[in-house]
Amino acid sequence: MYVYADVIILINFIMNSIILALTAYAAGISIRWKRLLTAALAGGIYALAGIMPQLAVLYGISGKFFVSVALILLAFGRKPIKTILILVGIFFVVSFILGGAVLGWLYFAQTGTPYMSGNVGGLSWINLAAGSIMAIIIVTLVARRMFSRMYRRQILYQAKFEYEGRYSEVTGMLDTGNGLYSLLGRRPVVLLAQQAAVCLLSPQAADFLNQNSPDTWLANLDKCPDTAWLARVEVLPYQAVGSRSMLLCFRPDSITVMTEYGPVKTANVLIGIYDGVFTNGGNCQALLHPALITGVNTTKEAGTCVLPGQ
Template identity: 25%
Template sequence: MAVYLDVIWLLNFCFDYMLLALTGILLKKHVKKRRLATGALVASFYVLFLFVPSLSFMTLPLMKLLYSFVIVFMTFGFTRFRSFFQCWLLFYFVTFMIGGGMMGAHYFFQQDMTVVNGAIATKSTGFGDPISWAFVLIGFPVVWLFSKRRVEKLETTRIHFDQLANVSIRIDEVTISAIGLIDSGNQLQDPLSGSPVMILDMTVHESNFPPALIEKAKNITDFQEEGEGDRWEHRLRIVPFRAVGQDHQFLCAVKPDEVMISLEGRSLTVKKVLIGLSFHSISGEKDYSCILHPKMLTGHKATAS
């Protein structure tokens, strides 16, 4: 069997470059392409060790460990031990993640058993299950992109949930518990009182409000018309707002007794606030059911929760 060492080396160089690039992306480090190429070049030389008998000691686990330190050093440099160690661990994580993805995809499409004359037969070469070059050339970039996007999605989700807080709304004897999203883009305020306006998802919490108030809130144009009275009617407010592409919009809001926000081990009690009632879902996945105004988190006394 002919072995084209130059092709194997080039293939490993490309793969090592992509692994180091993904490691840099996950580390949020801007690594120059020159350094990535240098690290990939050093990593690809390991293939040559497998074909040189005098360098067989490089296949020992300890030498592999030391060689990976050299690869990470050549690519990311060394500033302090902690950051270097994190780079090294993440490099191994990316390598195992991509390699595991490749093996998983291979065995997913591989059919190892066949039925011959009513008997189950398995296929084996005695040297493991070979993976075709075509599968490697196509599968590696696919798994690389898939892993990159999955990790980025997990990071986005983590950042998203870091902005969530437990919210408790009290109106008379009624207490509404919700998960709130801290939205820095929410700058809605009542023009008369200057109170910040948070948004409550009524598709989730409508049952906590009297039917007569719900009817008035849904028909803002008939807000001034006389109808069935309600004990919370004096709490109703009309807040004008402007949406993208739309002018002169109005939002029905309710004045609560207080809103308690629990975030990062501390509790905030906010009394100067209005609750805008939204009859459209504000979270497709129901991760949260209200949107908090950033002003609600400042200027209020916090207590340990």
């Protein structure tokens, strides 16, 4: 029997690329194609271990699990353990969906009496492509919403905002696409929903925000009677989806973010008052700047609720 190593590597490279891409899509995270294709190639090379008796340990249950973890790390980078386990789980489920779709297509496309035609496998490039397309459709239409909810639970943080003795505790989402800094002092900017922001402010400042429409806040700032708050106000240009605008910000006393590594507290930050609705719904009341937890955990990713930036 002849084993064509190049064919084995090529088939597994293609299948691994599809599985890893679907894993990223189902989890709702970004894809770095160079890393993903490198991991897919490593998985293709790993497939050759099946023809080497001395490497049989790699094809045991524990061996396959650790190889899967290695592929996830190679494809998506170092992440917290919980996130890695979720991605590995999604990787396995997508693999099962893909394998089941290919076998299902083979059974559907097979003609004649099963097991009697002498071509039990029937695996060809056409059947492989057809099964892969079925798996892509299943993951795209059914699995992504379920998996993305599982993944996003890992990138939501409880955050506590403090200003002049007042506190507001909200659920915030870490947004690695948030690149907004203050013009002076390079303070990272956190977007906070208006309803949560007014809880921090004095009655005078809160009334000013509530009684004026957001597009007139800047024009009417001189009418706000809270001069202490005005002394902390900064106005920044920012980019939202399809538009550019000016963002009303103020300096809080501190922000504390609860991470799995413990609380992270900083005063070197600005709060941008956001009058819109974050697409994550009521669970997302703030977009947290990644600089808030740099050095503690910088590897989490999030779908962007809004696109702040320079």
